[in-house]
Amino acid sequence: MRHFLSRLPLPWLVLLLACCLALLAACGGGHHHPAPGATTGNLTVTLGGLPAGVAGAVTVTGPASYSKTLTASTTLTGLAPGAYAVGAASVTQGTGTLAPTPVTQQVQVTAGATASASVTYAAATPLALRLQEVASGLDAPLFLTAPPGDSRLFIVERAGRIRVVQNGSLLATPFLDISTLTTTSGERGLLSLAFHPQYASNGYFFIYYTSLAGDIVIERRQVSAGNANVADPLSALAILTIAHPTFSNHNGGLLSFGPDGYLYAGTGDGGSGGDPPGNAQNTNVLLGKLLRLDVNASNVAQPYAIPPGNPFASAGGRPEIWAYGLRNPWRYAFDMPALLLYIADVGQASWEEVDVRPVGQAGNNYGWNIMEGTQCYNSPSCNQTGLVLPVITYGHDAAGGCSITGGYVYRGAALPELAGQYLYSDYCSGWLKSFSYSNGTASAVTDWGIANVGNIVSFGQDAQNELYVLSGTGKVYRIARK
Template sequence: MRNRISPSALKHTLLALLMLFTVGLLASCGGHDDDDDPPPGATTGSLAVSISGLPAGVNGAVTVTGPASYSKLLTASATLNELAPGAYAVTAANVAYGTGNLAATPASQQVQVGAGTSASAGVAYAATAPLALALQEVASGLQGPTFLTAPPGDSRLFIVERAGRIRIVANGSLLPTPFLDISSRTTTDGERGLLSMAFHPQYASNGYFFLYYTDLIGNIVIERRQVSAGNANVADALASVQIIAIPHPGFNNHNGGLLSFGPDGYLYAATGDGGGAGDPAGNAQNTNVLLGKMLRLDVNASTIAHPYTIPAGNPFVNMTGKRGEIWAYGLRNPWRYAFDTTAQLLYIADVGQAQREEVNVAPMGQAGNNYGWDIMEGTQCYDSASCSQAGLVLPKVEYGHDSNGGCSITGGYVYRGTALPELAGHYLYSDFCSGWLKSFTYSNGSASAVTTWNITNVGNIVSFGQDAQKELYLLGGSGKVYRIVRKQ
């Protein structure tokens, strides 16, 4: 009987013959020959980078660059493999640690990597002297300076005087002619006056800036103004649009005072509770009035007929008995607040009643927060032995009215400038009465690294300021303005 080959066996035989034919064809045509392969790594090299001296949880900053546009950032020791032969630069940057620096040695070195070999480089970090701060006077002879700011990308400083004038420091000199003078429209009675200003994010193209002041009868007024067409150092005295006027009857204190544009492009304003001890009118917890609040307004298409609209994301939009302008409430006298766009956080320094001063910290996009006044003063129940804290946002930092504390917090900014890299991420604040300078960092829901800086003999600290380069300033009750700098 003749043996028959099954279809399956025949298929495998044909595949084997095809593979043998292909291999022979490739060999005859000069194809790949495994016998000629170099040993693994024979055409490349490796570089072992050792990084030492870093405390636990602190990252280094070592960059390795080389042939073929190679670039690698290392935060800890590592071995880099399959590197093309050639010269590699190892550059190490200092890193911030606490209020000091960890310095890298050497700062730069060059290492030759050869084919089939392993090279090495070492970087050691060591602590340098901790950062010390000093104050550099930039202006004097001012009449009650209350605020300092600058348009985006501008080298000038704009300083607000409480009596109603805005002064300019240009090229280190205080210009004699005010940028704007509205002294006939405000008063310095009590805590009243011209309290702050804010430049529109597109100021360079539209020339708009906004004022926060109290008028002659005490109402809080937010107003749009415009720079003159022919002189960048003088505002147009006639071009104005009133955005909103908020009644503030009965008392001449607790006016709030800060106006600023948030990173969302909307205009924010922080108002006081209306004055008097203990919020006698109950304004801060009343969401049908605009006192004791943070407001958020859309002013990007302001006209006299329609000076603002209410952003759709505001928490009380179209709610009966509630004002849609409100972003947050339960504030006593939030004289100063600050956005930190790097960490996406909002800091509100709220002046206390008689015992506690506080700093509140919350995500920038968190709407409808109730910061507790007058249920709470800081983390303590106000005017009662116990109280319900349900739904309240309590402060992250507070201090008392004692010999080591103060009487009225002056909120500042999170440092994001370049002159003092060790200070990056620190929120700076002061106290009007005590005049000290302190800071803390904030992460994972809590404050840490609380630091008292050796700043003395400044007197009353009225406000902080920030220029276009994000360097920070202190405004003193003596009429002087100081830049915060490194102590030499």
């Protein structure tokens, strides 16, 4: 054979070798076929359209609980054969948003081969917001919430009633009516409610109101056995009463369960102006504080227990206190995914503020009445040692600010561009603003151009984490895409 090949002319020899190579390729030498003995495959994910310095947000999931987050183009190797889902999320670039295409796709990975997927980012249409009316004809609505996993909306009316919106309709019969137990004098009334995290099984909810004498009252109630839209009128269990008889303002007002399962309550400093008794800085009184209570085994003999970790549980102050130095924390919010606590504390005469701290950080002193916002109160200088300063402030100026109305960090599904932003308003001006918070700093403050809806008294959040605005006109609005 070698003798035969050696006698062939060179052109014939080249032609013969080419034919042999073609024959080998036809017999399975191409790259489209699995390599002999291969048990895993590869997946190349290409991210296009991203400017320099901007990371993508792509998640690849597949067999055997495989999950990988990608921020740039890469090839994933050693993958088990099977179907892989490639999901892409929008990313921010400055004040704008880059949207991915496609948002989701599925790729089949085979042994010994490399599959491919591509995601292209492009500038998204800027988000614009509107307020969509969902309820009207209410008597001074102050708060909106819902039990976990429930499609209904529960709206607190200041005069002492809780109303239910079911399937888009406001039910005529109140869920609860305690109007004979409270008064709307000054800033008093029924101010909020919080559903127990296990409401679906135990039916417990908690209310925060001021008594006819002006004292702050926290009670546990229970839904009736025969009607999910009506509370049992005989189920009241007193949890805590805080004396507040002198002034009718600064009652605080919000109850909320934290990610730790404990009940939090924000109380005002006792009223008047400037906190004349110095309640907010006095850890031996419960006014001007954020309280944390264990109400998971409440009974008449022991309405609440002190959770481990409360800063004054053993000495130095009232054991119920979680944080202090607050003037009137009308509304605060837990951002569960980020484990952050946002407190919107109403200012005195010049400054409104939002404070942000880690959820598990106990004993914070938010500064009132040593400071108002970032400024020393009624003094050119003050000792700021150990005080938590706000991340956002705004003044009582030509813009019309007078009293901050705190909201929530958006974690719903309808407005993904808004994810992670904290929304807030002002009672007098009625604007809607937001900011992003990261590494101790607030950024990207945005005014959403909302106006002419009356005094904004509160925000609300439903079980799907969509947000609502409650107006002094008696209307409730969902924050929606324009």
